[in-house]
Amino acid sequence: MTSAVIPVVTRIEGAQRLCFLPDLFGGDFVFAESMVYAYADRYCPxxxxxxxxxxxxxxxxxxxxxxxxxxxxxxxxNGFSGTVSGNAAGFILTALVLNHRCWHYNRHGNGALCAHMAKRHEQLMSFVAFHPEQSLIWRALD
Structure with a gap:
């Protein structure tokens, strides 16, 4: 019998935080970060x-x-309403923004940023199965 290895998620601290958002969102990091906060206002009363x-x-x-x-x-x-941890809320909000920005850059002909957002979205969604609130995340994003 083999057991699944749970990937380790690292919380970024200190000076490393300065590089995180440009790496996550690429050249769109200023706008994408503000969208995450705006989505929090919109989706989390x-x-x-x-x-x-x-x-x-x-x-x-x-x-x-x-x-x-x-x-x-x-x-x-999609009709979802529920109580989630701050961690799960952030996961959901980041996924929504990555999806939206991918769609936006595809529509406006910026293939490089579209590909970057698609890659980051795919990486995030491949981790859902390991999140303790996976069923709520899937329901919120469905």
Whole structure:
């Protein structure tokens, strides 16, 4: 019998935080970061701003997450409404932004940024199976 190896997610601290967002979002990092915060305002009615953690996945992808124990997340586009951890909320919000920016750059003919966002989205989604709140994440993104 073999057991699955759970990938290690690393929380980015200190000076390494300066490189995280440009690596995650490429040349779109200023706008994409602000979109994550705007999506938090839109999808999480009890979100009030604050500090965000940055997490690096083993394959190079990553996500941002608000420093919150729990948040209510409501996605009117698919009818999801539920309570999730701050970590799961950030995972969901980052996935939504990566998907949106990929679509945007595909539509506007920027193949390089489209490919970057698609790669980061794929890396993030390949990690869902290892997240403790995977069923809620899938429901929120469905």
């Amino acid at each position: 009890d979100y009030r701003g604050g500090y965000w953690h940055f997490y690096r996945l083993p394959d190079g992808g990553g996500f941002m997450a608000p420093d919150a124990d729990i948040l209510t997340l409501s996605n009117a586009c």
